[in-house]
Each structure stands twice: as structure tokens, then as C-alpha cells.
Amino acid sequence: MVGASLAGLSAARSLRKQGYDGRLVVIGDEPHRPYDRPPLSKEFLAGTLGEADLALESDDEDLRAEWLLGARAVALQVDGAERVLLLDDGREVRADGVVLATGAVARNLPGTDGLAGVHTLRTLDDARALRDELALGGRLVVIGGGFIGAEVASTAYALGLDVTVIEAAPTPLAGPLGETMGGIVSALHEAHGVRLLCGAGVKGLSGEDRVDAVLLEDGRTVPADIVVVGVGARPCVDWLEGSGVELDNGVKCGADGRTSVAGVVAVGDCANWYDPRAGSHRRVEHWTGARERPDAAVAALLSWGAAEPGVPRPPYFWSDQYGVKIQFAGHAAGADSVTVEEGAPGDRSFLAVYRCGGQPVAVLAMDQPRLFMRWRKQLAATPS
Amino acid sequence: MIPACLLVDLPRGEAYRLDIDPPVSVFHTDDGEVFAIDDTCTHQDASLADGWLEGCEVECPLHASKFDLRTGAVDAPPAKRPVRTHEVLVQDGMIYVVPSTDAPNLPPCVASRLAGGPA
Numbered sequence: 001m002v003g004a005s006l007a008g009l010s011a012a013r014s015l016r017k018q019g020y021d022g023r024l025v026v027i028g029d030e031p032h033r034p035y036d037r038p039p040l041s042k043e044f045l046a047g048t049l050g051e052a053d054l055a056l057e058s059d060d061e062d063l064r065a066e067w068l069l070g071a072r073a074v075a076l077q078v079d080g081a082e083r084v085l086l087l088d089d090g091r092e093v094r095a096d097g098v099v100l101a102t103g104a105v106a107r108n109l110p111g112t113d114g115l116a117g118v119h120t121l122r123t124l125d126d127a128r129a130l131r132d133e134l135a136l137g138g139r140l141v142v143i144g145g146g147f148i149g150a151e152v153a154s155t156a157y158a159l160g161l162d163v164t165v166i167e168a169a170p171t172p173l174a175g176p177l178g179e180t181m182g183g184i185v186s187a188l189h190e191a192h193g194v195r196l197l198c199g200a201g202v203k204g205l206s207g208e209d210r211v212d213a214v215l216l217e218d219g220r221t222v223p224a225d226i227v228v229v230g231v232g233a234r235p236c237v238d239w240l241e242g243s244g245v246e247l248d249n250g251v252k253c254g255a256d257g258r259t260s261v262a263g264v265v266a267v268g269d270c271a272n273w274y275d276p277r278a279g280s281h282r283r284v285e286h287w288t289g290a291r292e293r294p295d296a297a298v299a300a301l302l303s304w305g306a307a308e309p310g311v312p313r314p315p316y317f318w319s320d321q322y323g324v325k326i327q328f329a330g331h332a333a334g335a336d337s338v339t340v341e342e343g344a345p346g347d348r349s350f351l352a353v354y355r356c357g358g359q360p361v362a363v364l365a366m367d368q369p370r371l372f373m374r375w376r377k378q379l380a381a382t383p384s
Numbered sequence: 385m386i387p388a389c390l391l392v393d394l395p396r397g398e399a400y401r402l403d404i405d406p407p408v409s410v411f412h413t414d415d416g417e418v419f420a421i422d423d424t425c426t427h428q429d430a431s432l433a434d435g436w437l438e439g440c441e442v443e444c445p446l447h448a449s450k451f452d453l454r455t456g457a458v459d460a461p462p463a464k465r466p467v468r469t470h471e472v473l474v475q476d477g478m479i480y481v482v483p484s485t486d487a488p489n490l491p492p493c494v495a496s497r498l499a500g501g502p503a
Contacts, residue, residue: 006461036462038447058464288448291460318446325446370434373445377436 001065002073002085003101004028005037006287007268009056011099011294012063018298024065025093027085029072029102032124033057038287040127041151042320046158047131054124068093073102076243076264083263097301099294100240100251100259100266104233104285109143109202116210118227121148130228134159138225141165141214143202145172145186147319149230154321157194164195164222166202166214178332181352181364184345188322197222233285235270248272250283256309257297263304265297276311278331286317313380314362324348325369329376330362338364342371351375388479391418399433399442400479406488408470408481409433411453413440419453420470420481426489427463465489 001008004026012026028034035054043049068087075086076098085093106120119130130152134140140156142149145167153163165172173182189196201217205227214222235250245259246252251266253259255274259266268290272283292312299307316329332338335354343350343366351371354362360379365372386408389400394412402408407423409432417440423431425444432451436443441459443450449463456466468489471482 038462055464056461058458291448316448327446369430369445373434373436 001026001099001101002076003099003103003268003270004030004032004034004067004069005101005103005268005290006034006056007103007271007290007294008099008101009034010291011101011267011298012065014295014298015302016063018302020298020302022096024063025068025095026065027068027071027073027087027093029070030123030125031070033067033069035124037122040124041121041148042155044127045121045131045134045152045155047135051124072239074239076240076245076261078244078261083261096263098264099297099301100237100245100264100270101268101290101294102236102239102270104235104269106229106233107231109205109229109231112205112211112229115205115207117207117225118205118211118229120229121152122233130226133226134161136225137161139164139223140226140228141222141224142228142230143214144230144232145169145189145196145198146230146232147173147176147317149228150186150189150321151319152228152230153189153194154192157192157322161226163189164197164224165189166200166216166222167196167198168201170199172196172198176332177328177364178335178338178354180338181332185321185326185364185366187345188324188348192322233269235272235283237270248281252281253297254300254309255312256300256305256307257293258300258305263301265301267294267297273312277314278334282315282331284315286315288316314376316376325365325367327365327369327372327376328362329372330354330360330379332362332364334361343368385473385480385482388420388481391474391477391479394418394479397437399435399437401431401433402481404483406490406494407431408483410472410479410481411437411442413437413453415439418472418474418479420472421451421453421456422468422470422488422490424488424490424494425449425463426458426465426467426491428491429494432467 034056072088077084082094083098106122112118139162142153142165171182172186203215203217206213250272253273257265269285272281275282314330319326334356338354340352349367351365351368363375388410400410409423410420430446434445440453450460451467456469473480
């Protein structure tokens with residue numbers, strides 16, 4: 001297992017559940033045992049959850065695994081029937097099968113290294129650092145109106161900070177939710193007195209040792225004590241260059257997680273799986289994908305293709321912002337219409353269905369968990 | 385022993401939420417078995433009656449934790465604590481729940497609310 005977060009842990013669990021009884025090595029570049037990342041931008045950042053609450057393993061769980069934590073895999077080689085992983089500390093791990101679960105790393109703005117007060121949020125260490133700074137209060141500027149940015153803004157607002165969100169696109173969340181719904185969801189910011197500047201490209205940051213402002217391309221200056229850069233993530237696959245594993249927006253995989261190299265599967269944020277429902281490859285950075293797909297990938301690894309891959313459920317994610325539960329399932333990109341089926345966006349309690357040629361392809365809800373589940377099941381039952 | 389609902393009124397694959405404190409949900413599986421567990425997910429405040437029922441497992445509608453209806457055990461994270469189970473009886477077509485005397489495993493926000501503290 002290369003990667004010790006949710007996808008790697010889930011793969012280790014799937015291996016044991018599916019009867020694999022041999023040696024199991026989990027390599028993780030962070031020093032921590034597997035922890036849950038979604039609370040890092042919410043309850044952990046707000047201080048209502050502690051580090052112990054983030055643990056993904058239960059106290060009595062024993063996967064009989066060897067954990068190599070704080071070690072980064074730097075190369076994968078094929079040596080006859082064996083796959084060889086080289087680690088940054090010079091160690092070598094030989095394996096019959098490899099699960100790639102290296103995840104993704106937060107993108108940063110160029111030229112911000114070494115400037116205090118500038119944060120990205122991906123890891124527990126990132127979250128600790130940001131939490132400590134937010135506790136001091138002041139003016140927070142969030143660059144990027146995506147889900148991480150929006151959740152950080154929401155948490156910081158609740159902590160009493162003065163918050164501004166800067167988004168380069170005309171509408172935040174237009175990629176995952178489409179223009180109309182992206183606009184509706186991101187309207188939560190201004191409804192709570194958080195400034196939202198859209199269509200605002202960032203030219204750079206100013207400050208000597210510590211950031212003091214964000215400079216926009218249109219000449220405006222936004223004063224800042226703390227800056228969070230939430231401009232997406234890129235898959236951690238550079239180390240696989242030259243390994244023979246085909247890369248294309250992450251590790252290119254079949255519908256069961258198999259890569260171009262026998263005995264190697266990929267799961268989680270680093271994996272670009274073929275999605276039979278969408279008819280194309282999709283690299284999905286959702287928690288639920290990282291938990292569910294290892295089952296299929298491990299079955300494929302143990303049988304190498306003898307197992308028939310099932311059709312996965314439509315991708316699902318949730319977000320909590322300003323006390324509102326936002327849930328989404330499916331793919332918005334293929335939709336030609338979106339209609340509100342229940343409630344009203346203005347009440348922040350509604351459900352909207354995305355359709356393509358009359359067929360539902362995605363569903364979005366705010367504070368409608370029961371109805372959302374009905375639609376999510378219906379979406380899963382719709383033939384691809 | 386608390387009457388829940390008539391068996392004929394609870395189709396297979398559906399759940400019925402009993403509004404007692406804390407709430408309990410009765411599940412009728414696709415195989416025709418009936419189970420009762422605490423309705424509230426042990427991870428965060430969500431109603432498991434609104435969850436995804438598959439076999440003898442229910443998946444939380446919010447964060448996808450999975451619980452085994454037979455034992456209450458956690459089958460998938462982020463929940464870590466089992467959900468409390470209750471005995472079920474079916475007599476003359478009526479489903480009855482025999483509430484467990486064990487302590488429930490409620491999520492922190494709900495537990496503090498029940499204890500009269502701040503939510």
C-alpha cells in the first residue's frame with residue numbers, strides 16, 4: 001500500500017476482508033496513522049474536534065500490517081514477478097502486488113514560499129498551523145471559492161474573523177455544480193456578511209516576512225492578516241514517471257482500478273478510473289470514492305481481472321457551510337438542464353435535479369437529507 | 385415493549401422511525417428480516433432511517449458510515465462506535481421494539497443536548 005490515508009487504509013481492510021493473509025506493508029509520507037480529512041476544514045479547524053477524534057482506525061483494530069510512516073516512495077520498478085518500491089530513506093520494499101494510494105497535494109500560488117501567514121489546507125499539519133493562526137483573529141482572505149475555500153471561510157466566519165473570498169471564475173463551484181447552482185450555493189457567503197469577489201484574478205501577495213495583502217489583476221488590493229490558498233490539488237504521481245505505469249491526469253485505471261502494469265492498482269485521489277456510467281475516465285477527489293473503490297481494486301488485484309467489475313455508485317460528496325448541509329451526487333458536467341424539485345433556494349432548503357436528455361444525471365440538495373437519499377438511490381438505479 | 389408499526393405498512397427495503405428519546409429505527413430488509421437500532425448515527429447527528437439499506441447493513445445518509453443491523457457494529461468509517469441494537473418482536477402483524485437497557489452511543493453534539501448542556 002503506497003499511501004496511508006483513507007484509500008490506503010480501506011485497501012488494507014479490503015485485502016484482509018477478502019482473505020489475503022500474507023505480509024502487508026503500508027507506506028505513508030506523513031508521520032501520522034490514517035486520519036479523517038473532511039473535519040480539517042470544519043470541526044477540527046473550529047476547535048470542536050481534537051486529533052484523537054480524527055483517527056480512522058478503531059482502538060481494537062489489527063490489520064496485521066507493517067506501517068512505514070514518514071517515508072516517501074520515490075520509484076516503482078518491475079523486477080520479474082516482483083514490484084520494487086524505493087523509499088526516500090534508501091529502503092526497498094519488494095511486493096507481489098501494489099496499491100497506489102498516494103492522494104493529491106494542494107496547489108499553491110507561485111512565489112509564496114516562505115511568506116508567513118499563507119496557508120494551504122490538505123494535511124493535519126496544515127490544519128494545526130491554520131487553526132493556531134485563526135485563533136488569533138484578524139482579516140482572512142481565501143483565494144479560491146471551491147469547497148475547501150468555502151468551508152474555511154465558513155469556519156473562520158463562525159470564529160469571528162473578517163473574511164473575504166476571491167474567486168477567479170465568474171461563479172464559484174461552476175465546475176462541480178454548474179453556473180446556476182454554483183451561484184446559489186456560493187450566495188451563502190454574502191448572506192453571512194463574507195465578501196465574495198468573483199472574476200478576480202490574483203496577481204500576487206504583498207508583505208515583507210508576513211503577508212499583508214492580496215493584489216488583484218484589476219489593480220485592487222485586499223488587506224489580509226491570513227491567506228488561505230484553496231485552488232485545488234494535483235495528484236501525487238510524479239514519482240511514477242518512467243515506472244511503466246501509464247499516467248494521464250493521475251494514474252490511468254480501468255473500471256476496476258487496474259493500471260497498465262500487472263499487479264499494480266490505484267485508488268483514491270491519485271487514480272483516474274474509467275467510469276462506465278460516464279463513458280470516460282474520471283479522477284474523483286471525493287471521500288466516498290476513496291473508501292468504496294478499494295474493494296473493487298483489491299478484488300482485481302487478487303484475481304488480476306478474473307473478477308467482473310461492478311458499476312460503481314454515482315460519485316457522492318457533502319459539504320457543511322454556515323450550518324447548511326450540502327449534498328451532491330452524480331456528474332453535473334453532462335447535464336443540459338437543472339430544475340429545483342423541492343423547496344426554494346432562497347430558504348436554503350431545496351433539492352435540484354440535473355438531467356441530460358430527460359434522464360437524471362446528478363442531484364444537489366441543501367438541508368434535505370431524506371429526499372436527497374431517495375434521489376441518490378434512483379440515480380444509482382438508472383442504467384448508464 | 386413499544387409498538388412501532390404494522391409489518392404490512394413497512395415494505396422491504398424501508399425503515400420506520402420511532403420518535404422516542406433517543407429515536408429508534410426499525411428496518412425491514414430485502415430478505416424480509418426486521419431489525420431495530422438507535423436512529424442517530426454515532427458519528428454525527430443524522431437519521432439512519434434516511435440511510436441506504438443494503439442487505440443487513442445501513443449506510444448513514446450524510447457521511448456514509450455503515451452499521452451492521454444485526455450487531456450494531458461499524459462496517460465502514462468515519463463512525464467508530466457501534467450503534468445500539470434493540471430486540472424486535474412481531475405479534476399478530478404488529479412490530480414491537482423492546483428497548484435496550486444499554487447506554488446509547490450518541491454523537492457528541494446530541495449527547496450533550498440530551499444531557500441538558502449546550503448543543
